[in-house]
Amino acid sequence: MSASTFTPRVFSGIKPSGGLTLGNYLGAIKRWVDMQSPDMETIYCAVDLHAITVWQDPKGLKGGTREIAAGLLAAGIDPEHSILFNQSQVKEHTELAWIFNCVARVGWMNRMTQFKDKAGKNAEKASLGLYAYPSLMAADILIYHATHVPVGEDQKQHVELTRDIANKFNNDFGVDFFPVTEPVIEGPGTRVMNLRDGTKKMSKSGESDMERINMLDDADTIAKKFKKAKTDPDGIPMDLDGLAGRPEAKNLVDIYSGLSDMTPAEVVAEYAGAGWGTFKPALADLAVAKLAPISDEMKRLMDDPAEIDRKLAQGADKARAIATPILEKTYDIVGLLRG
Numbered sequence: 001m002s003a004s005t006f007t008p009r010v011f012s013g014i015k016p017s018g019g020l021t022l023g024n025y026l027g028a029i030k031r032w033v034d035m036q037s038p039d040m041e042t043i044y045c046a047v048d049l050h051a052i053t054v055w056q057d058p059k060g061l062k063g064g065t066r067e068i069a070a071g072l073l074a075a076g077i078d079p080e081h082s083i084l085f086n087q088s089q090v091k092e093h094t095e096l097a098w099i100f101n102c103v104a105r106v107g108w109m110n111r112m113t114q115f116k117d118k119a120g121k122n123a124e125k126a127s128l129g130l131y132a133y134p135s136l137m138a139a140d141i142l143i144y145h146a147t148h149v150p151v152g153e154d155q156k157q158h159v160e161l162t163r164d165i166a167n168k169f170n171n172d173f174g175v176d177f178f179p180v181t182e183p184v185i186e187g188p189g190t191r192v193m194n195l196r197d198g199t200k201k202m203s204k205s206g207e208s209d210m211e212r213i214n215m216l217d218d219a220d221t222i223a224k225k226f227k228k229a230k231t232d233p234d235g236i237p238m239d240l241d242g243l244a245g246r247p248e249a250k251n252l253v254d255i256y257s258g259l260s261d262m263t264p265a266e267v268v269a270e271y272a273g274a275g276w277g278t279f280k281p282a283l284a285d286l287a288v289a290k291l292a293p294i295s296d297e298m299k300r301l302m303d304d305p306a307e308i309d310r311k312l313a314q315g316a317d318k319a320r321a322i323a324t325p326i327l328e329k330t331y332d333i334v335g336l337l338r339g
Helices: 022-035 058-075 092-103 106-110 113-125 128-142 153-173 219-227 247-260 264-271 276-302 305-334
Strands: 009-014 041-046 083-086 148-150 182-184
Touching (some): 009 022, 022 058, 022 276, 041 058, 041 305, 058 276, 083 305, 113 128, 113 153, 247 264, 247 276, 264 276
Parallel strands (some): 041 083
């Protein structure tokens, strides 16, 4: 069933494993904030059940979940407009995931490249959850009849699987019940790369803290990391074609673009011919201006974990109000008998 026939609704989530980075902000959170509008329902969550597909320290997982919530709130997610919660507080996600486990085909799961990337040569030792989590991701989306999912390019395959599951469920049971969700992949800075190696994605788990900008970094640390970011002997080119084959240079231009809401072409035009001694301090100043207020507000929020927990619980209540009737209808369609 086409997504256009459903109430416009966005769903997306972030795993609370490790801390939030600039990559999370430009690749997801900033766009989530921008998608809040009277014309679109927005549902965002910390997907803590996805995090445990690999082992997590329990205390660290709780702290990471609160950090996700603090980051989203500090960046501008408004709990009066958007629904914000952590996944494990809404049991309908996992209940629908089991239904989808029985709809999805093993061959579909075998094509999921992220499992191969994460499990590597130790696939036999990986958890069943790591193998099957794309089915839970489909349930995360479809339990709200979400019509749009903002994702990075590396997650597009999972939204395609969600579309396959929705289509197969509808066809198997002769219904038009689940929407065929649309991925939303747009804008500069959606894939922020490592500050020391522009061929690798910026990651929470990188070996050096200098590889990434953490959302809890203070102003001095943000400035220092950008000024020490790897570049090449050439400066800013005269046009975008001049960034070809220069991953570190392209990454810094893309980050400036994402933070400034300029296009990469506009950034290059403004700094054409400039050396890194000019560009990197300008990027550092821009990053501090944009990120330091978010960092300060995150720290303030995390000093009151009870308040974060209260906001997440309120969001979970709102999420269940949407999810419960959709799950009940799913059970009816499948033919599950309940009292």
